[in-house]
Amino acid sequence: MFSSSTILPCDNQLEKEYSDCVPIAHRKKYAQFFTPFPIAKLMGSWLLSNNSIKSVLDPAFGLGVFSRALLSKNKELSIKGFEIDSTIFETAQNIFSKHPNIKINLMDYMFNDWDNKYDGI
Numbered sequence: 098m099f100s101s102s103t104i105l106p107c108d109n110q111l112e113k114e115y116s117d118c119v120p121i122a123h124r125k126k127y128a129q130f131f132t133p134f135p136i137a138k139l140m141g142s143w144l145l146s147n148n149s150i151k152s153v154l155d156p157a158f159g160l161g162v163f164s165r166a167l168l169s170k171n172k173e174l175s176i177k178g179f180e181i182d183s184t185i186f187e188t189a190q191n192i193f194s195k196h197p198n199i200k201i202n203l204m205d206y207m208f209n210d211w212d213n214k215y216d217g218i
Contacts, residue, residue: 105193105196107134107138107166111160112159115131115185116131123182123184129159129182129185131162132163134162137162138166138169141166141167147216150217151174151216152174152175152176152214152215152217153174153216154176154178154210154215154218155218156206158201159180160185164193173198176198176199177200177213178201179205180203183203189201
């Protein structure tokens, strides 16, 4: 369904494909909402206006729309994400498989990772 590539899409095509394949009941169960890419890009630009940003936490990773927006501006950024849905986690793992600076965890951020520090969230 989704192929991994070193070039990440800068739109919401991944989210559209996922929504077309995964039943609405599943998406509702996990309260999945996909941020429009232009909004993610605006938020990413605001975050990266601080030139000292090196690491970012995404506590609700999904398909990585924020990570894709951030990486479109800074390919060296280290991003750690958390996702609780194994279906979307596996898809995201595939999408970002060629990006070693992206680490996605299948666990709830609310109960993990409190001791780590990040330059942006």
